[in-house]
Amino acid sequence: MIVINNLKKIYSGVTVVNVPHLEIKKGESVGLVGNNGAGKTTLFRMMLDLIRPESGEVLSNGEAVAGHENWKNYTASYLDEGFLIDYLTPEEYFYFIGGLHQQSTANVDDFLSGLADFFNGEILKKGKYIRDLSKGNQCKVGVASCLLQNPELLMLDEPFANIDPSTQFRLKSLLKDLNKNKGVTTLVSSHDLNHITDVCDRILLMEKGLIIKDIATGSSTLNELEAYFGVGQTVSAALKVDEEENH
Amino acid sequence: MTTTFIRHELKAFWRSKNTGKSIAIRIMMGILILYLLLNVLFLGFFLNKLIEVIFPKQDIVVSFCGIILLYYLSDLFMRLQLQELPTLRVQPYLQLPVKRNSLIGYLAFTALLSVFNLWPFILFVPFVIKIIAPDSGAIATLAFIVSLAGLTVFNNYLALYIKRKSNLNGWVFLISATVIMLIGLGDFYLHLYSLRNISYLFFGHLISKPTLALLPVLLGALMYYLNFLYLKQNLYLEELGSRKAAKYKSSTEYPLLSRFGSVGDLAANEIKLVLRNKRSRSALIMGLFIMLYGLIFYTNSHYGEGWKIFVGMFMTGIFIINYGQFMFSWQASHFDGLLVNKITFTDFLKAKYLLFTIISTGFFLLTTPYVYFGWHILMVHFIMFLWNIGVNTTLVLFFANRNYKRIDLSKGAAFNWEGVSGNQWILSFPLLIAPYILYGPFALLHHADIGLALIAITALIFIFTRSFWIKQLEADFYTKRYKIAEGFRNK
Numbered sequence: 115m116i117v118i119n120n121l122k123k124i125y126s127g128v129t130v131v132n133v134p135h136l137e138i139k140k141g142e143s144v145g146l147v148g149n150n151g152a153g154k155t156t157l158f159r160m161m162l163d164l165i166r167p168e169s170g171e172v173l174s175n176g177e178a179v180a181g182h183e184n185w186k187n188y189t190a191s192y193l194d195e196g197f198l199i200d201y202l203t204p205e206e207y208f209y210f211i212g213g214l215h216q217q218s219t220a221n222v223d224d225f226l227s228g229l230a231d232f233f234n235g236e237i238l239k240k241g242k243y244i245r246d247l248s249k250g251n252q253c254k255v256g257v258a259s260c261l262l263q264n265p266e267l268l269m270l271d272e273p274f275a276n277i278d279p280s281t282q283f284r285l286k287s288l289l290k291d292l293n294k295n296k297g298v299t300t301l302v303s304s305h306d307l308n309h310i311t312d313v314c315d316r317i318l319l320m321e322k323g324l325i326i327k328d329i330a331t332g333s334s335t336l337n338e339l340e341a342y343f344g345v346g347q348t349v350s351a352a353l354k355v356d357e358e359e360n361h
Numbered sequence: 362m363t364t365t366f367i368r369h370e371l372k373a374f375w376r377s378k379n380t381g382k383s384i385a386i387r388i389m390m391g392i393l394i395l396y397l398l399l400n401v402l403f404l405g406f407f408l409n410k411l412i413e414v415i416f417p418k419q420d421i422v423v424s425f426c427g428i429i430l431l432y433y434l435s436d437l438f439m440r441l442q443l444q445e446l447p448t449l450r451v452q453p454y455l456q457l458p459v460k461r462n463s464l465i466g467y468l469a470f471t472a473l474l475s476v477f478n479l480w481p482f483i484l485f486v487p488f489v490i491k492i493i494a495p496d497s498g499a500i501a502t503l504a505f506i507v508s509l510a511g512l513t514v515f516n517n518y519l520a521l522y523i524k525r526k527s528n529l530n531g532w533v534f535l536i537s538a539t540v541i542m543l544i545g546l547g548d549f550y551l552h553l554y555s556l557r558n559i560s561y562l563f564f565g566h567l568i569s570k571p572t573l574a575l576l577p578v579l580l581g582a583l584m585y586y587l588n589f590l591y592l593k594q595n596l597y598l599e600e601l602g603s604r605k606a607a608k609y610k611s612s613t614e615y616p617l618l619s620r621f622g623s624v625g626d627l628a629a630n631e632i633k634l635v636l637r638n639k640r641s642r643s644a645l646i647m648g649l650f651i652m653l654y655g656l657i658f659y660t661n662s663h664y665g666e667g668w669k670i671f672v673g674m675f676m677t678g679i680f681i682i683n684y685g686q687f688m689f690s691w692q693a694s695h696f697d698g699l700l701v702n703k704i705t706f707t708d709f710l711k712a713k714y715l716l717f718t719i720i721s722t723g724f725f726l727l728t729t730p731y732v733y734f735g736w737h738i739l740m741v742h743f744i745m746f747l748w749n750i751g752v753n754t755t756l757v758l759f760f761a762n763r764n765y766k767r768i769d770l771s772k773g774a775a776f777n778w779e780g781v782s783g784n785q786w787i788l789s790f791p792l793l794i795a796p797y798i799l800y801g802p803f804a805l806l807h808h809a810d811i812g813l814a815l816i817a818i819t820a821l822i823f824i825f826t827r828s829f830w831i832k833q834l835e836a837d838f839y840t841k842r843y844k845i846a847e848g849f850r851n852k
Contacts, residue, residue: 162701166843181839186703196850197698199630201637201770203612206630213626214703241609243637245771263703 115140115267115299116161120170123156123323131156131323133170138301140266143293145314145331146303147339152320154303158193158271161301174267190265192256192273200245204237204255207244211259222262229258232284250276257285261292268292269301274309282309289313307343311336362459366467401480405487422496422568423561425488430560432481433512438541440477440520441534455596465592469585472521473514481513482506497568504571508564511577518584522591618715623704627712628719634691638770641684641691645720648679652727659734666809670796670816673742677725678749681717685757686788688713690768690780693849700846706835710758714827717754721746744817748796751823755830756795760788762837765848 118136122129131153138144146154159165161172163179171178174185191197199207212222226238236251237258244255253276260268268289274282286309292298304310310317311331319327319342327342329335404411409421416424451464486506494502527534548556567573615632618625635641658664658672675682684691692699699709725746732739768780796816803812823830838845 159697164697164700164843164846183703183705186701189701191701193697196695197701199695199698201634202630203610205612206633209614210626210630211702214623241611243610246610 115142115175116301117173117176118161118170119173121157121160121172122168122170123153123160123165124168129323131160131167133157133325136318136325136328138299140299141293141297142316143289143300143314144302145310145317146301146320147305147307147310147317148303148320149343151322153323154320155193155271156323157320158191158269158301158303161269162189162191162193185267188266189269190260190263190267191269192253192260193269193271195249195252195256197256198244198252198259200252201243203241203243204247205239207255208259208262211262215263217262225262226258229261232258232281232288234281248276250278250281253277254281257288261288265298267299267301271303272305273302274304274306282306286313307336307339311339362463363467370471398479398483401483402487405484408484408488409492422492423565424557425492426561426564426567427557428560429485429509429512429564431556432484433516434541434544434556436477436481437516437520438538440516441523441538441541444475444477444517444520444524446521446524446528451596461593461596465589465596468592469518469589472588473517475517478513478517481509485509493568500571501568504567504574505564507574508567508577511574511579511581514581515577515584518581518588522584522588525591525595621715623708624711624715627704627709628715631691631712631716632719634770635684638691640768640770640772644684645680647683648724649727651675651679652724655728655731655734655738659731659738667797667800667804669738669741670745670800670813671793673728673738673745674749674753674796676728677721677742677746678753680720680724681749681753681757682792685717685754685761686785687768687780688757688761688764689845690764690766690849691770693767694770696846696849700842706838707831710831710834713758714750714754714831717757718750721749741813744813744820745796747820747824748816751820751827752795753792755823755827755834756791757788758834759837760784762834762841762845765845767849767851769852 116136116138118133120135121131121133123131130151146157148154156165160167161174161179163172166180171180173179174189177184179185199210202210208222208226209219212219212225217225226233233254237247237254244252247255253273257270257273260270273285277285289300289302290313293300300314302310302313315331317327317329317331317335317339318325319329319339327338329338408425412421412424412428451468454464486509489502489505489509493505523533523537527537544556547553563573563576613633615625615629618629618632621628635645654672654676658668689696725742728742729739731742764780764782764784766780766782766784799815799819800809800812803809803815
C-alpha cells in the first residue's frame with residue numbers, strides 16, 4: 115500500500131529522517147517506536163505531504179503522495195490538535211468531515227452513536243468548542259473523525275499519550291477490530307511499548323532518523339524493545355513511559 | 362525576588378513573538394507609538410489655547426479644573442475595554458517556594474506599568490506647569506500633580522478590579538460600562554448634575570487648600586489595597602485567567618450555504634471562525650464602523666467626486682481588506698488538518714470567494730441608505746462593490762499565498778501585531794491605487810463617468826473569469842504550500 119524510497123529530511127544540517135526503503139503492505143498493522151526526536155512525526159508528516167522531503171518519495175497505492183490528491187480519499191490521519199478546527203463544536207466538526215466524504219448528518223449521527231462507549235459521554239452535546247476540551251478529549255475527537263472517514267489507511271501519532279486508561283483499552287480494541295475485521299492498514303506511533311506490541315503485528319524502531327529495527331511482533335518483542343530503551347538499566351526500571359512530545 | 366521577577370519580565374518582553382519577529386515591524390511600532398505620544402504631548406502643551414477656544418467665556422483655570430474628572434471618567438471607560446490583565450504570567454511561580462505576598466505585590470505593582478498611566482500626566486502636567494505654577498505657586502502645583510497621580514492609580518486599579526470580577530461574571534462588565542455611560546448621560550443629556558462643576562468643586566479648592574490632594578491619594582491607596590486583598594484570596598488559575606465563564610456553545614448550521622456542497626461547508630466554517638474568535642470578530646465590527654465614512658465624506662462638499670470611489674470601496678469592501686489581508690493566517694492553527702483532508706484547493710478558494718461575496722453583499726446593502734445623498738452615490742457603491750468582489754478578492758488571495766505568519770485566534774485585536782508582516786504594507790498599495798489608475802485619467806479630462814464605467818467593466822471581466830483566476834491561484838499555491846504550512850506550524 116505504501117512504498118517509501120530514499121526518503122530524507124534535513125533540518126539545518128542534521129538529517130532527521132533517512133529511510134532508504136520501506137514497504138507497508140495492505141492490511142498490515144505497523145507500530146512506530148523511538149525516543150523523542152527520532153523522527154517519527156517528521157516521517158508521518160512527509161507521508162501526508164505536509165513537509166517537502168530533501169530527496170526521495172512516498173508512494174501510496176503506487177502514486178506519489180506529493181502533487182496528487184487521490185490518497186486523501188482513503189487516508190485518515192490524526193497527528194496533533196493542529197488537525198482539528200478548534201472553534202467548532204465536536205458535532206459541527208464531525209458533520210464537516212462527514213460532508214467531505216459525502217455523508218449526510220443523519221449518517222454521521224448514526225456512526226457517532228456507535229462510538230458512545232469510546233466517547234464516554236464527554237464529547238457530544240457538551241456545549242463546548244473543541245478548543246475548550248482537554249487534550250485527551252481533543253484526541254478522542256481526532257481519532258473519531260478518522261474512523262468516520264472509513265479509511266483504508268489510518269495514521270495516528272501517539273494516540274495513547276493523553277487519554278485515560280479506559281479509553282486506551284477501547285482504542286486498542288477499536289484499532290484491532292479495524293485491522294483484523296475490516297482490513298484497514300494502520301500505522302500508529304507510541305511511547306507505550308505494551309500497547310504498541312499488543313496492537314501491531316509489525317514494529318519499526320527509529321533512532322536518529324533511521325529505522326534500525328523492523329520486527330514482526332512475537333512473544334519476545336516486548337523484551338527486545340525494553341532492552342533497547344532501557345540502555346544500561348535493569349529491565350523493570352527501564353519501562354518509563356515518555357511524556358507526550360510537544361509538537 | 363522582585364528583581365528576579367523583573368528580569369524575567371524583561372526577557373519575556375524581548376523574546377516575545379510580537380516584539381521579536383522583525384526589526385522593520387519593531388521600528389514601525391516604535392515610530393507609531395512615538396507619534397501617538399508626541400500627539401498627546403502636543404495636545405497637552407497647547408491645552409491652554411485649546412481650552413480658550415472651546416470655552417471662550419470662562420476662565421481657563423476653571424475650565425481646566427472642570428474637564429479633569431471628565432477625562433478620568435472616559436479614561437476608566439477606555440481602560441475597561443483596552444487595558445490587559447497582567448495575570449497569567451505568575452502561573453509558573455505558583456507552585457514554587459515563593460512567598461505569596463511577594464507574588465501578589467509584584468502582580469499588583471506591575472499593573473501600574475501601562476501606557477494608560479502615562480497619558481494623564483502628558484496631557485495635564487504641561488498645563489499645570491504653564492498656567493497654575495506661575496499663578497498659585499509650587500505647593501499648589503505639587504498638589505495638582507499628586508492628585509493626578511492618586512486618581513490615575515485609583516482608575517488603574519478600579520479598572521483591573523472590575524475586569525477581574527467580570528472574568529467570573531460577564532454581567533459585571535456590562536453593568537459597570539452602563540453605569541459609566543449613565544453617569545455621562547446624566548450630565549450631558551438629562552442635565553441632572555454637572556460633572557464639570559463637581560470636578561471644579563474639588564480641583565478649584567485644591568489651589569487654596571493643597572492638603573486636599575491627600576484625598577485622591579487615599580482613594581488610590583484604598584483601591585490598591587482592595588486589589589491586593591482580592592488577589593490574595595483568589596490566587597487560583599481559573600480566577601486569574603482572562604477566560605470568561607463558559608456558556609453552553611450550541612452547534613449552528615447555515616442551511617443556505619449547505620446547498621453549495623463542500624464549498625458551502627468551508628464557507629460556513631469560516632463564518633463561524635469570524636464570529637467565534639475575538640480578533641476576527643473585531644475585524645467585522647470595525648467594518649460596521651467604517652459604514653459611517655459616508656457621513657463624514659458625503660456631508661462635506663469639500664470632498665470631490667474622486668473620494669466617492671475611495672469611500673465606496675472601503676464601505677463595501679472593508680471586510681475583504683481588513684480580514685483578507687491576514688489570510689490564510691486565520692486558519693493557521695488547523696492548516697495541517699485542511700491539507701490532509703479531502704479538500705481540493707479549488708474548493709478552498711471558491712469558499713473564500715463565496716464568503717467575501719456574501720459579506721460584501723451584506724455591507725453593500727447596509728450602505729443603501731446613502732441613497733439619500735443621490736442615486737449617483739448608490740451607483741458608485743454598486744460599482745465599487747463589483748470591483749471588491751471581482752478584483753480585490755483576487756488581489757487579496759494572491760497575497761494570501763505569500764503570507765507565512767501564524768495568528769493565534771484566542772488573542773484580542775487591540776495592539777496585537779501577530780501575523781503582521783511586510784505583506785500587508787505591500788498589499789495596501791495596489792488596493793488603493795488600482796481603481797484610480799483606471800479612473801484618474803478620465804476624471805482629469807472631465808469624463809469621470811467613463812472612468813467609472815471602465816472600473817465597472819474591469820470588475821465584471823474579473824467576476825466572469827473567476828475560474829481562470831482560481832486556477833492561477835491554485836497553481837501558485839502548490840509552489841508555496843510547504844512554506845505556508847511550515848510557517849503556520851511555528852508558534
